[in-house]
Amino acid sequence: MAPPFDGKFLLETSENFEEFMKSLGVGIMLRKLGSSSKPTVEFSVGDDGTWVMKTVSTLKTTEVKFKLGEEITETTLDGRECKTVFTLEGNKLTQMQNALKGKSAKYVREFNDSEMITIAECDGVVSKRTYKRQ
Numbered sequence: 001m002a003p004p005f006d007g008k009f010l011l012e013t014s015e016n017f018e019e020f021m022k023s024l025g026v027g028i029m030l031r032k033l034g035s036s037s038k039p040t041v042e043f044s045v046g047d048d049g050t051w052v053m054k055t056v057s058t059l060k061t062t063e064v065k066f067k068l069g070e071e072i073t074e075t076t077l078d079g080r081e082c083k084t085v086f087t088l089e090g091n092k093l094t095q096m097q098n099a100l101k102g103k104s105a106k107y108v109r110e111f112n113d114s115e116m117i118t119i120a121e122c123d124g125v126v127s128k129r130t131y132k133r134q
Contacts, residue, residue, distance in 0.1 A: 007133055
């Protein structure tokens with residue numbers, strides 16, 4: 001059985017995140033702020049199959065609501081408009097952001113009982129961020 005997806009996850013370690021943001025075209029000020037923040041990511045899954053992913057940081061709080069396999073329109077933290085689809089395979093939640101303008105990105109979040117590991121990729125640049133379950 002897959003670990004629970006519901007819960008809060010606090011960023012613990014971050015590798016190559018600034019380079020990843022650079023590949024997305026994020027400006028230097030937002031990259032510096034993004035690299036220094038320690039966001040909390042909250043997931044909840046409703047009885048109707050609607051997922052909510054809430055990211056809380058000192059910069060901004062965002063909330064994305066989605067159902068697995070259904071395309072949504074998403075405005076990213078850096079302002080890109082994307083057509084986004086989330087899929088689930090085992091304990092891995094994959095988010096494909098197809099940007100209407102600018103760069104597209106892929107995020108794979110792997111959940112276990114104690115943490116969430118996020119692998120983000122854009123144009124071959126990969127970042128790994130580990131979040132501790134709260």
